[in-house]
Amino acid sequence: MVSTASSYLDPLLFAVLPYVVFFTFFLVTIQRYRMRTFSYSSLSSQFLENRRHFWGLVPFHYGILVVLTGHVVAFLFPRELLLFNSRPIRLYILEASALIFGLLTLVGLVASVARRFEVSKIRKVTSVSDWVLFALLLVQVVSGIYVAVFHPWGSSWFAASVTPYLWSLVKMNPDFTSIAAMPLSVKLHIVNAYLVIGFMPFTRLVHVLVVPNPYLWRRPQVVRWYRRPGPSPAGKS
């Protein structure tokens, strides 16, 4: 499995690239937030086209949210996950639902891309960075589904092999031996994920960083006073 090419490439892709993309990610998102807050927008196109928007955006978002949550759980609670998977029936159910949500994501993504291609109004508001982002996301979702189908039980081997690798990155002591032995599709999925993260600050994807959680506990009306010092009292009705 370990060819000469990959012995040069692997350190680059799995030990250097992650740091590069995370550095870019934090630097650019923070700087963009400070200098160009205005540009933080989901740039919704629902206003221009309503019906197909539903069939693209809804499956995509629900799908991706569930799948991402799965990844995060495997990253944070590998032991618990392995324990959960120790009964085959639970493992099958988990894997099957992960696949279903993955497919849901793909359906939504393809529908969104098709909509952007076919509706002329939407094409008009699609930028180069949107197209690049779509390409990256497509690679990501397709490779993810491929892995789920052809290298099953990912919920277990992710927790066993990928999680330690990711933690080694966090601890600034990258150890990618477990990754180096992985099939190509998995490697592609990981590298492409880094690309998505690295490219994200330059796209509309930054909207996930500003999801509005305070809404759930603030009071409905917002009043801002200019003559009264202090923070704008969100929540005075």
Next chain:
Amino acid sequence: MNVRSQISMVFHLDKCIGCHTCSIACKNIWTDRRGAEYMWWNNVETKPGCGYPTQWENQEKYRGGWERADGKLRLRSTGKGKVIFNIFHHPHMPSMDDYYEPWTYDYQHLFNAPEGPDQPTARPISMVTGEPIDIKAGPNWDDDLGGSPIYAENDPNLEGLTEEQKQQLSAIERLVFFYFPRICNHCLNPACVASCPSGALYKRGEDGIVLVDQNRCRAWRSCIAACPYKKVFFNWFAGKSEKCILCFPRIETGQAPACFHSCVGRIRYLGVLLYDAERIEEVAKSPDEELVEAQRSMILDPWDPEVIRAAREAGIPDAMVEAAQRSPVYKFVKQWKLALPPHIEYRTLPMLFYVPPMSPVMASREQNEAVEHVSDDLFHDIDAARVPMRFLANLFGAGHEAKVRYALRKQKAVRWYRRALTVGDVEMETAERMLREADCSPEEAEQIYRLTSLCTFAERFVIPPEHREQAIEMLEDPGEHRTTAGFGFLTGPGRAM
């Protein structure tokens, strides 16, 4: 008592001539930009008619405003629970098709067309895609189309009218309609603000103007669905919400908003109202038939020493209170009870009030007589008029006729009184009796007449000094930016990457 000040408005519908000057003034200043072409922060509708966006009053479709549910107020379109589900795709959001696709014409073709047997034409070009389009709708598409079967007949305010009344609205040669200019109402209980997940919309404490903080807007679109008047717009190019700002830069420099300033019919009045902010929720929860009165009752008397004291305590400058005392809006809304809020059943407590129109009502009766026939019931024709009372009540009385009837009766009494005074074809005795029956004294009638017909610029617009320059200097030191950078935006508000 928690006194707050609010810049409020009255539109006197009896005087609107439907010229759209107001809309153009606004468009030229604020919405002549990419992404905003289709927006009309000020628009003038023909009633009965579908309005802009089409059928905006149909809340079965758009789910705007608030509803009462088990003693609580709830947004119809969204809310804490629903916001998560609506954020990917808002089910009740209007799309561009509900407004219209903006266009221009290919004028260059008139100059550049190759020589040929036919005259070249300037084809309509979409301002979104740049491609030729077939125009299917436009701003104000049903202007003056009262009586038309596709537009007027679909007016949601026709609900509850008898078949006969509907027919009478569109009878051939006796067709009737009136104009309904609209801007954001700068509501006391704004649904747009309450719906924004990012907290980008806010009400200014000092003057109640409702604004969108575009640096915080993330295009979640909740406000667009939540405003029952459809007065928040989505800029499809910038990916941000926008709305009427009541020309606050003009107000802060003592000028009337552009639509007010330019109004040809002089139908617009602007002034300060003091109100009790503690009562907002309670008032907004009142039953339909009490809403108009409840909102009136939260507006405070600016001469009452108790109110003045509480206003000082709340940090309201004396100049603001003084402006409230001279406010024409206070007179129309509270003293004379002539002006009514539009669709208060949406429970946003709008602060733009309308004097219901009566010209077509009067002109409709006894076509050949200059002066109406006077029966024992001097006001009989108000109820028999061609714009059915129920229609006006649906617009201005939450479906209840009493307040609208009161306003119309008073207007009619004032007219007859003036007529007795100046033309002399009405007995003064009759006129005085009408005044009495309409709950109006001769002095009040004089004042109403003056403020309606002879009002000067300064009487129509009583703009309080806002002292914003001082307020801003408290927050930002202009010296800090000297020799380093410009003021305000360091980068223009361009579309994101």
